[in-house]
Amino acid sequence: MxxxxxxxxxxxxxxxxxxxxxxxxAEGLKGANHHARTAGSFKRLVSELSSRTPSVVHVFGCLxxxxxxxxxxxxxxRRIPLVWxxxxxxxxxxxxxxxxxxxxxxAFDLVAPHAARWVxxxxxxxxxxxxxxEARGAKRVELIPPGVDPPEPPxxxxxxxxxxxxxxxxxxxxxxxxxxxxxxxALPFGLESFARLRRRVPDAQLLLVGPDSSFSGxxxxxxxxxxxxxxxxxxxxxxxxxxxxxPSLYEGLPRAVIEAWRWGxxxxxxxxxxxxxxxxxxxxxxxxxxxxxxxxxALESLLSDRExxxxxxxxxxxxxxxxxxxARLTTRTIALYxxxxx
Numbered sequence: 225m226x227x228x229x230x231x232x233x234x235x236x237x238x239x240x241x242x243x244x245x246x247x248x249x250a251e252g253l254k255g256a257n258h259h260a261r262t263a264g265s266f267k268r269l270v271s272e273l274s275s276r277t278p279s280v281v282h283v284f285g286c287l288x289x290x291x292x293x294x295x296x297x298x299x300x301x302r303r304i305p306l307v308w309x310x311x312x313x314x315x316x317x318x319x320x321x322x323x324x325x326x327x328x329x330x331a332f333d334l335v336a337p338h339a340a341r342w343v344x345x346x347x348x349x350x351x352x353x354x355x356x357x358e359a360r361g362a363k364r365v366e367l368i369p370p371g372v373d374p375p376e377p378p379x380x381x382x383x384x385x386x387x388x389x390x391x392x393x394x395x396x397x398x399x400x401x402x403x404x405x406x407x408x409x410a411l412p413f414g415l416e417s418f419a420r421l422r423r424r425v426p427d428a429q430l431l432l433v434g435p436d437s438s439f440s441g442x443x444x445x446x447x448x449x450x451x452x453x454x455x456x457x458x459x460x461x462x463x464x465x466x467x468x469x470x471p472s473l474y475e476g477l478p479r480a481v482i483e484a485w486r487w488g489x490x491x492x493x494x495x496x497x498x499x500x501x502x503x504x505x506x507x508x509x510x511x512x513x514x515x516x517x518x519x520x521x522a523l524e525s526l527l528s529d530r531e532x533x534x535x536x537x538x539x540x541x542x543x544x545x546x547x548x549x550x551a552r553l554t555t556r557t558i559a560l561y562x563x564x565x566x
Contacts, residue, residue, distance in 0.1 A: 227258040227561050230278040234291040236264030239404070239452055241479035242284055242311060245370045249282075252554030266290045273298055279305070279565040283343075286310035286336050288329075296342055305564035309347040311476035312337065313498040314356045319408075319474040340365075344564050347557070349477040350498050368557055370479055371550030372486050375541050379463050387460040391450040396427030397527045400465035400489070402480040405435050407473065410494075410513070414471030415441045417519035422446050424524050430469075433461060462487040466533060467526045470497050473513060482548050485540025490533050492522045506539040 233246050250260035261278065263269040269291055272278075281299040283306070285292055299306040317333040340346050340362035348354035349369040358365050379387075388394075399418060403409035411432070418430045422445060429446050432439070436451035453461060462468070468484040470493035477498045481491045491508035493500055504510040509522040526533050 225562065225565070227253065227279045227558070227565060228261070228276065229253055229258065229280045229282060229561060230261050230263060230269075230272055230295075231282050231284070232263045232269060232291060232295040233284040234264060234287065234289045236262050241370065241477075244479060246284060248371065248550055249554060249557060252550070253558065256554075256558055258558065263291070263295070266294050269295055269298070273302070277302065277304060280307060280561045281305070282307040282309065282561075284309045284311065286312045286333075288332055288336075293339070296339060300342055305561075306343045307345050307347060307560065307564070308340065308343040309349075310337070310340075310353075310357070311349065312353060312356070313350075313474065313476050313496075314352050315496060316474055316476075319496060345560060347560075353476075353498065366556070366560055368553050368560075369548060370477060370482065371548050371553035372479075372482050372544060373550055375486050375488070375544060376459075378487070379460055384460060384464050387457065388464050391431065391453075391461075392448045393429055393431060393464065394427075396429055397425060398429050398431050398465040399523055399527075400431045400433065400461060400468045400484070401471065402433045402461075402468070403472070405439060405441075408475075409434075410471045410473040411435070411441060413473075413514060413516060413519075414469060415444055415447070417469070417471060417516040417523070418446065419444065420516050420520035421523050421527075424520065425527055428523075428527065431461060431465060433458075458483065459487060462489050465489055467492055467508075467523060469519070469523060470494065471513075471519065472497055475499075481540075482544060485537070485544050485548075488534070488537035488541050490526060490536035490540060492519065492526065494519075502543060506536065507543060508536050508540070 231246050253260040263272050281304050283295045317330050320330045337360040340357045340360045345364040346357045346362040347368045354365045354367050432449045435449050439449050442449040462484050468491045475497040481499050494513040496513045500510045511518045511522050
């Protein structure tokens, strides 16, 4: 049976981990001789549904978006099997303080997970998320996190040296941060943590992938902002860095952590990140969001201890192999589609 799957993500095509996940899934479907279509807007959604009826509609995200909830409603009306990946860390309702009018999202976050009752299956990234949606009435919850390719042999010293020169890194330890300049990514907190780290480790550098040189934080001593890097350069960024830092106020599941682990790079992340329990279990360090002194201490500890970095990196690689391999997770998702569409 050949599947025809419509993958729905608001803003599809924009930079970010969710777009990468959707693209990977579409590629996996096509590689298994199925059809994959994408819709990033309500207009495109209607067009794709009008052209032909898909075997399955798979919706990504939990935001007050007509694309998300329009896709759910139309799939139900047309009796098309419906899968939902909400990307919803259960701590999200607690993270809207200080957002002004956006604090109304707290109310949305209390109500929206109940939409799980309308769908045929929810795909959760982490056990805590799975338990939340089971409690909200989901008929079926599958634990299928985002995936990456298997670990590979490291790049040569020559390739790493060339990369460091190309982005403007000098000699000295490197902390990597990946993310846009938005409130959720909490770059000001990350920059303050790094400033405190520099007082202890004067030659430390922060490779900030996302913002370009016009970003105000680029003027801070030790900060390098090359903008977004090409996909082929990101493995070099992870390998050229000593530690990944995730200063986020909120993360459903940060792909950057899994990618860093793929290359044996440990992570320091805030307790607002869905992967925090796994990071704390031997693959890095977890710090309290909003405490730059604690974050600087955790970063300094890893930068000063090569054995810890390597040990944490090996644990991260094992997590990738046991839980986050893209091919295995894509196969499980396709099996779910088949079951629902039969």
